[in-house]
Amino acid sequence: MGQSTNVATGTARLKEFTDSVWDSYQRMPMQIERYLLLVISPAVLFFLLLTFASVVLPLPLLVRLPIFFLGTLIVATAVLYPRLLVEQQRRGLENQIHLLITHMTVLSTTNIDRVEVFRALAREQEYGELATEMNRIVQLVDTWNQSLDDACKRRAREVPSKPMADFLDRLAYSLNAGQGIDDFLLGEQEAMIQSYITVYEGALENIEVMKDLYLSMILSMTFALINAIVLPILTGMDATMTVLAVIVMFVFVQLGFYIVMRTMSPYDPVWYLQEEYRTKPVRQVDISLYGAVGLSLLLILALALGTLGLTPVGRAMRGVLIGVPIPILMSAPLTPLAIPGILARRQENSIKGRDSEFPGFIRALGSSESAKQATTSAVLQTLRKKDFGTLSPDVDRLYTRLKMRIEPTRAWFYFTAESGSYLIQKFSEMYLVGRQMGGSPKQLGELISRNMNEVLQLRRQRQQATVTLIGVLYGITASAAFAFFIGLEVVEILVDISAQMDLTGTNVGTIIHAGVYDVPTIEYLLTLIILFNALLSSLMIRVVDGGHKANSYLHFVVLAWIGSVLAVVTSHLAGALISV
Known part of the structure; x- marks a missing residue:
């Protein structure tokens, strides 16, 4: 009985999702036939080509899977893109609805005509989709000579946001009944705030769910990457190609979660940045940002010259760089980026x-x-x-x-x-x-x-969700760096043992394939994925936090150093323990 209920519930949810996708196709500015021809058909063709390549080409399984998943992702994106557009429009209507209704209430209590209230709000470009919706109502009144209540009722049937549709419906009914717009809006404040709280808290709950799902997926990808590091020594596959394929899949997973986090996070910025008048704190953050980026680029250039041994500066740097672990070399030039982050955090x-x-x-x-x-x-x-x-x-x-x-x-x-x-x-x-x-x-x-x-009470809840997310992302970075490099260290030790004992041609040599490893290249790849994880994690923190973009630079530097230091410490400890 319980199983049949679950099946029925799943079927109902699937039908609801399918209906929402079809509805989004109806709302597209492009004709459905044209979209199928220009977008979906090429995506399906590309998917078939990638699937054919993954089957025909002599590639290991861990390389074929990312190719197949890439094609699947392209088709899914093409099919669901109209749904994403509608979702973006819905978020645009709901993110600032509390500010719009408060602004509308303020204007309605003054001595202006009620249509002028909508006309004034339509000129507020900061409201985005809401300003566009107000403009549509004004056009229905001015161009098509509809009454304000009829215009509101008509737009209530078209908007993809339920809170906005309910508000316009109630407004249309009240205006049709002869109630003043100021009386209606003053009485609407409590309902508006509760609706906004529901939407905001729902977004925070979705972020909590995505955080747990992200933790599970990243741990799974970490396990897959460890297998990609260790298994080639037994299977004889090209270790570098296998690790690179799993890293590409790792990158796609993180990018997907970042996009979802960005979509789900409520729009509630902390900063007000005015281009016409740049205050002293804002100028300090901007100057420190330009200086930090310039200094980081100079350090990266010096590191590149030292690695290649070019120019007198590079040759002098080369002597300094010898013996420094690769993760430290790649994280050190990024350190200046923490300075604008610290200044922005203090001002915030x-x-x-x-x-x-x-x-x-x-x-x-x-x-x-x-x-x-x-x-x-x-x-x-x-x-x-x-x-x-x-x-x-x-x-x-x-x-x-x-x-x-x-x-x-x-x-x-x-x-x-x-x-x-x-x-x-x-x-x-x-x-x-x-x-x-x-x-x-x-x-x-x-x-x-x-x-x-x-709004400030909701922001406190958002801050708590951000702190929890920061803890999860920092923990994932530390655990992933530890797992990556302990696997690499084990393989490196096996490769060294194989080279010292010269197992080629023996029975053991047919089991342990030490020659498939290019350890320095794999170490570079693992360090790059740690840096990429730090970048995406810092961007996730920023979109959930709603603060200044410089905050992400501070988290990026800290996460990069956590991963790099743990990678070096893990390698040394694993080497010392195994040698004992």
Whole structure:
């Protein structure tokens, strides 16, 4: 009974997935027949060619499998690409829906027409897919003379996001019933926040599932790579080709998981980077980044010259490099990249501190403006004396600029740019626009404060998920480096024993095929896969964390050094133990 239930459940899920794929083909801007001809047909042909090559060519099994999997991956990508596009559109609608509805609520409480609310949101390019959706609603009203509630109802049937479709449906019903858009949106805040929390927490739960699956897959690939290192000594296959084939499969697996992690992670950036006004901390990170990349390139060039023995510098370097393990040589030039990562991490902690203080500041500002019926600069003269932690210097500079008669929009622009926070930028802009259009300061301050506090609570959950992921990735790097090089060390010792005892022509020589190994080349390949693992792992941490790109450089350097040091230590300890 239980087995039949599981089969029925699996069948239902498969049908649901198939229906979603077919629906995505219906939504494509390209005709289905044209897509089948131009994309799927070449992918299937390439798959057949690779399959034929893997069967006909005299290659070992560990080389044939990656070739077959590559063809399968190409076909699967071609078939599922429309589904991925729809998923990307859905994420674009759901990632910032809380900001859009909060912004819509702020605009609706002012003295502008309700269609103008949608028109203003359509001009906000930062909202991406949401701005496009708002523009479609405006076009239905302006071009096709539909009422706003009919336009919302029509778009609710078309959007791929259920939270967005439900919101537009409820909005259309309320507008059709004669309810004001401001009353509806103010009452919608709790439902909107709960919907956003559900989507955000669902994404974090998916990341946890993918983390466990990633751990299992990488351990399996590590086991396969160890087999690729050790088995050729018994089978006589080309060890370098076998190791390279498994490494290619390893790379594809990691790339796949990185893409999935990037797709699943909620869009919630920490930084606000303004091209028009580069603050001192941002310039410091940029300068250190350019300097670190330049220094790393110089070190790589010196290492290459020393390895090849070219030029007087290379010959001088060659004497220094002799005896240094390959993993250390390949990780050392990357070390300067940690400097911009450290600077970005320090600044990011300051941004998070300002984020935590902003809800209290904006609520106090709105309440004081309503109570005193005064301008923002007059209220800030008192508020600037209160302790807002790391936000206090920014509040003080905002007061100074307003007092110097700088235009309020410009003064708030500098305030958000210097804070460096994406959330502060968005919510400050909402408050300023709401005040300029006649909205109630107290209502605006409380609305923004409440919604931002909810986002900050979700960010704390995301931070916990990131810390767990960092621990898993660091552990995988250490264990993989240990396993790779202990397998290589065992093989190297067997090769040395075979060479010393001259087992060629003996019965043992037919069992142990020491001649198939090029140990230095395999060591280079294993070191490269450690560096690639460090690169992909650091990028995964960055997309899950939502921080500055320089954070990935710091993790990349640390992971590379962990793998390299463990590789060297493992080789020395294994050699010492076996020799004893």
